[in-house]
Amino acid sequence: MSEPDIARLSGVTHRYGSVVALEEVDLEVRRGEVLAVLGPNGAGKTTAIHLLLGSLPVQTGKATVFGQRPDAPGVRARRGAMLQISGVPDTLTVSEHIDLFRAYYPTPLAAADLLAMAGIEGIEGRRFGKLSGGQKQRVMFALALCGDPHLVFLDEPTAGLDVEVRRGLWEEIRRHRESGRTTVLTTHYLEEADALADRIVVLHRGRVIAEGAPSTIKSRTAARRVRCVTRVTVDAVASVPGVVRSETRGQHLEVLTSRPEALVRELFDRDPDLHDLTVVGAGLEEAFLALTRESDEPEPVR
Amino acid sequence: MKAGNRSGTRSLWILAVAAAGFIAALATLPVPESAAAPGQEVPESRFAVVDVTLFDGETFRRNQDVWIEDGRVRGLGPRLRLPEDLPRVDGRGHTLLPGLIDGHVHTFGGTLNDALRFGVTSVLDQFTDPALLTGARAARDEIARTAEADLFSAGMLATAPGGHGTQFGMAVEPLTEPASAAAWVRARKDEGSDWIKIISEDGAAHGGELQFPALDRETIGALITAAHAEELLAVVHVTGIERALEAVSQGADGLVHVWIDEVIAEEDARRVAEAGVFVVPTLSVIASMFGDSTGLRVLDETDEELISPMQWGTLGDRSYLRTGTEGEAALENVRRLHEAGVRIVAGTDAPNPGTGAGISMHSELRLLARAGLASDAVLAAATSAAAEAFRIPERGRIAEGHVADLVLVRGDVESDVSHTTGIVTIWKDGYAVAREPAATGSAPEIASAPDGPIVVDFEDGIDAGFGSGWQVTTDAMNGGASTAELAVEAGALVVRGETKAGFPFPWAGAIWFTGPQPMQAVDFSGRTTLRFRTRGDGRPYTVMLFGAGAAGTVPPAVPFTAGPEWAVVEIPLESFSTADPTIIAGLAFVAQAPLGSFTFELDDVEIR
Amino acid sequence: MTAATRAHRWRIYVLEARYQFLMVLREPAFAIPTLLFPLIFYLFFGVVLGARSFSAAAPTYMLATYSVFGVMGPSLFGFGAGLAMERDSGVLLLKRTTPMPAAAYLLAKVAMAIAFGAAVILGIFLLGAHGAGVVLYRWQWFALAGVVLAGVIPFCALGLAVGAWSRGRGAVAITNLVFLPMAMLSGLWIPITIFPAALQDVANALPAYHQAQLALKIIDMDGGQATLLHVAVLGVQSLALLAVAAFGFRRAGTGAVSMRPGGTS
Incomplete structure (x- = not known):
């Protein structure tokens, strides 16, 4: 385990026909870290994961895991994955699934340990089809860990789960993080990435638009939307520090900014008659948009 | 882990x-109950042949079981539900045929036994002594163990005075006018004839070698009409195409030879087919006339012990032999008739010279195959077609309720009809047939002859000279009525006598028994010629050579003429058409046809 | 390769087959039709109706053809419908990210088809022997079982081709559309000799027909074509179907289509 990086995408571009899924993506997974790949649906997260799993062929660029091709036999033996799939066959029991997946790996974890790690003790005798959604995801999580992997991919592990169940699964993943395994998880919940990851890579429309510690990313996406009726022009506010985007919507001026206090002060200075003012937190989409703006427009921040 | x-x-x-x-x-x-291998401890009367390829009379069917009960076929099909205690014969690798039916034979002596021994379980006789018919009907209607084939027969034939059929010496009631046809047919029916056989033959097709008075067209027509009125079939002996086609147009049901003088035109063949007339080509006798050796080849392939002296004698008899291409014409006619859809019935005309009862049926099958009939058509001709053409019930097919006349042969007959000679078992009425010639008896050992020429000069009377002496010989030994007496006058043997109707090949004369006791054969190897002096009334005579164990056969014969002046006759021994003419038990100097009294003298008879 | 890794690989094959078998055995929608239908059909047509005839030929003939039918079911459904559904659910994709050899997955399905087929033909044999009085030489019983089970090769190839080119529920429908008419036209239910000549010609194009003819050859009830012809046709058809399947997988992947943008869910 002496590789500086456990897995890497270098200059990867991936297309499905005319649709570009990834464009010039560089992604590095460091040893022992939990990396969250954050992005909205269609951002290219799953494509990136499958390139690293070797289940998609690399079109342009390079993908390596443990310094080898992602589908090399030695790589498969040291890697685990939890994919966005509807599940394993309904008619086999939890322990049968675990028994089968353990058989795939040369040095599997003990079945009892896996049950404990995934928090599914006591349901091992039940058929997969009879389990709840959360239990199924935990089983899939256990299957990902069967081979005692050095690298685990969790592709949207909590998608479709309700909040409570999702938080329960976070507990298992967080405990797993303490085991020191390198983990790549994809999510479109910033909150999930924040709760689980050491580092976040933000993907948007196939590009890495941000990368950093969760606190950094969080602050950069903590945008607010300021809305009011004023005679201040769109251009005039564009130069205010923190403003990401400004536009006119009907009578309203709408400004997206990371520093709403400074903006509001500036607006009142220029137009004491402004009215109908609202300041709201922007959604994740807008946060990504903010990041996109930064990445799309390389010129100095206005 | x-x-x-x-x-x-x-x-x-x-x-x-x-x-x-x-x-x-x-x-x-x-798994199946164990089945006996064919040939060993042959079950009888109640048994099954299992997993056999069978020819049912029309087609070959593989992997069939046949269940025989009380001498009849109780059932057949693939994998029958058979009683557990039913004895089984393992038929794998074998073909089971219906008992063969020879559509043209003449019955006398041991021919019915000879036929059965070669798988011919029924014969359709086209001329025999009507006295046989009553017994034949009783025998064939009974399901019982028998050593003879079932006989169905025309009985006496219908011919003109002095016509073909009268030359054999058997009593024939000739016809002269159409008006007598109805009474004649009624008489045959009363005698037990199964059908009516009519001779339409003037010898023309044989290139003028033979000439016979023939029935006129009107009489033939009247006979056919009369037969039909009595609900009998009318079959016609023809050897020429013109008379054949005429018989067809007159409503004949069948023709019991194929013509040899001309190849039939396709439209004429179609006419024959449309008329529904069947043809019994008798290729065996025709082919042997023209030098074909198929019959002899079958003889070669057959275990000698199975062949009766009569079969040896008649098959080896080349007295009908001549040259010509008529044999090919006959084959071509059969081919054309078959293609036109005419029903062909296999028949041999045994035991005429060149054929043997029963055994020649196997060469007939090969000849039919050579004429272009496929295996199933060949075998149908020898089974179901024969039975249907002559309205023979319960025979000719392996079918439920039919008489269990069966022949089990080794190998796949469908691929090659010559496999029919590989007979393993014959069942007649469900009983296994013992395949031994009925007329065997241990022949005395063959004596040896001193070196050099052997001469008999009659200087010291009739008993002088080599061998056990001279005796009268007539066809009485084969059931004939001819007579003869011998005397030595002036150092020569005088033979007087009369040939009479009774046996199909009548003879009378003197026989020289060359062995130490009568009919003991002597080995004359190294000698090549029979030489003698003779004179007589000018009619034709015959020397007949009797070989080892030759009783009951028509022996090979060579003709000579005894004219008014003494003359020397030299006959190479090889002129006697028999397997080994230097093995001689007797030499008979006899008168044959025409019937009547005769006188001739012999002197200085020499084998050198 | 060390002994340990060999043992490890061997265990993957064994367990994959074991769980494939358990999985479908517990799936009533699979197990009941594939196990029971051939037995019920044979019981009805071969034993009850066939045994009324004087000859035991009908039960014997059907013993062979329904056995072929019985092996065709698990082969076609295991591969055709089963594979398409497992591909849709993503299990196949997940397994492809593990060290499981692809061959283990395919052979497990073949083994499952053989196991189901063996169970079905044993049932048919017992029904025929004890219900309809079918009697065969011992070598014929064994050879028939062997030849019929060898039918998993062409039938699995056919199933694989169907599975490669269809998806989920559609695969079940397509498999049924292949399965039932082919059984009928190949003479598995009733001898094709009663069909019009044109339909008999169609039979010559169907692998099930040639498979059935090979089985019938053992009991000498086939149509008389050459053994080599049947073996050659089955061989060529199997290879062609495998090629069709391979092309289908290359086109569609083992489930990666669901990763197209907008396709995530």
Whole structure:
């Protein structure tokens, strides 16, 4: 385990026909870290994961895991994955699934340990089809860990789960993080990435638009939307520090900014008659948009 | 890892147990009762032949079981549900045929036994002594063990005075006018004839060699009409195409030879087919006339012990032999008739010279195949077609309720009809046929002759000279009525006598028994010629050579003429058409046809 | 390769087959039709109706053809419908990210088809032997079982081709559309000799027909064509179907289509 990086995408571009899924993506997974790949649906997260799993062929660029091709036999033996799939066959029991997946790996974890790690003790005798959604995801999580992997991919592990169940699964993943395994998880919940990851890579429309510690990313996406009726022009506010985007919507001026206090002060200075003012937190989409703006427009921040 | 291994190991155990269970279960599945190999301890009357290829009379059917009960076929089909105690014959690798039916024979002596021994379980006789018919009907209607084929017969034939059929010496009631046809046919029916056989023959087709008075067209027509009125079939002997086509147009039901003088035109063949007339080509006798050796080849292939002296004698007899291409014409006619859809019935005309009763049926099948009939058509001609053409019930097919006349032969007859000679078992009425010639008796050993020429000069009377002497010989030994007496006058043997109707090949004269006792053969090897002096009334005579164990046969013969002046006759021994003419038990100097009294003298008879 | 890794690989094959078998055995929608239908059909047509005839030929003939039918079911459904559904659910994709050899997955399905087929033909054999009085030479029983089970090769190839080119529920429908008419036209239910000549010609194009003819050859009830012809046709058809399947997988992947943008869910 002496590789500086456990897995890497270098200059990867991936297309499905005319649709570009990834464009010039560089992604590095460091040893022992939990990396969250954050992005909205269609951002290219799953494509990136499958390139690293070797289940998609690399079109342009390079993908390596443990310094080898992602589908090399030695790589498969040291890697685990939890994919966005509807599940394993309904008619086999939890322990049968675990028994089968353990058989795939040369040095599997003990079945009892896996049950404990995934928090599914006591349901091992039940058929997969009879389990709840959360239990199924935990089983899939256990299957990902069967081979005692050095690298685990969790592709949207909590998608479709309700909040409570999702938080329960976070507990298992967080405990797993303490085991020191390198983990790549994809999510479109910033909150999930924040709760689980050491580092976040933000993907948007196939590009890495941000990368950093969760606190950094969080602050950069903590945008607010300021809305009011004023005679201040769109251009005039564009130069205010923190403003990401400004536009006119009907009578309203709408400004997206990371520093709403400074903006509001500036607006009142220029137009004491402004009215109908609202300041709201922007959604994740807008946060990504903010990041996109930064990445799309390389010129100095206005 | 150890814990995980358990499910894998357990799976392997389960797999092994399941596979073993599967194999064990397969091994418990029922298998057939063991069947006897063919030929050993042949079951009779009540048995089954299992897993055999059978020819049912029309087609070959593979892997059939045939169930015989009380001398009849009780059932057949693939995998019959057979009683467990039913004896079985394993038929694999064999073909089961219906008993063969020879559509043209003449019955006398041991021919019915000879026929059955070669798988011919029924014969359709086209001229025999009507006295046989009553017994034949009784025998064929009974399901019982028998050593003879079932006989169906025309009985006496219809011919003109002095016409073909009268030359054999058997009593024939000739016809002269159409008006007598009805009474004649009624008389045949009363005698027990199964059908009416009419001779339409003037010898023309034989290139003028033979000439016969023939029935006129009107009489033939009247006979056919009369036969039909009595609900009898009318079959016609023809050897020429013109008379053949005329018989067809006159409503004949069948023709019992194929013509040899001309190849039939396709439209004429179609006419024959449309008229529904069947043809019994008798290729065996025709082919042998023209030098074909198929019959002799079958003889060669056959175990000698199975062949009766009569079969040896008649098959080897080349007295009908001549040259010509008529044999090919006959084959071509059969080919054309078959193609036109005419029903062909296999028949041999045995035991005429060149044929043997029963045995020639196997060469007939090969000749029919050579004429272009496929295996199934060949065998149908010898079974179902024969039975249907002559309205023979319950025979000619392997079918439920039919008489269990069966022939089991080795090999696949469909691929090659010559396999019919590989007979393993014959069942007649469900009884296994003992395949031994009825007329065997241990022939005395062959004596040897001193070197050099052997001469008999009659200087010291009739008993002088070599061998056990001279005696009268007539066809009485074969059931004939001819007579003869011998005397030595002036150092020469005088033979007087009369040939009379009775045996188909009548003879009377003197026989020289060359062995130490009568009919003991002597080995004259190294000698090549029979030489003698003779004179007489100018009619034709014949020297007949009797070989080893030759009783009951028509022996090979060479003709000579005894004219008014003494003359020397030299006959090469090889002119006698028999297997080894230097093995001689007797030499008969006899008068044959025409019937009547005769006188001739012999002197200085020499084998050199 | 060390002994340990060999043992490890061997265990993957064994367990994959074991769980494939358990999985479908517990799936009533699969197990009941494939196990029971051939037995019920044979019981009805072969034993009850066939045994009324004087000859035991009908039960014997059907013993062979329904056995072929019995092996065709698990082969076609295991591969055709089963594979398409497992591909849709993503299990196949997940397994492809593990060290599981692809061959283990395919052979497990073949093994499952053999196991189901063996169970079905054993049932048919027992029904025929004890219900309809079918009697065969011992070598014929074994050879028939062997030849019929060898039918998993062409039938699995056919199933694989169907599975490669269809998806989920559609695969079940397509498999049924292949399965039932082919069984009928190949003479598995009733001898094709009663069909019009044109339909008999169609039979010559169907692998099930040639498979059935090979089985019938053992009991000498086949149509008389050459053994080599049947073996050659089955061989060529199997290879062609495998090629069709391979092309289908290359086109569609083992489930990666669901990763197209907008396709995530």
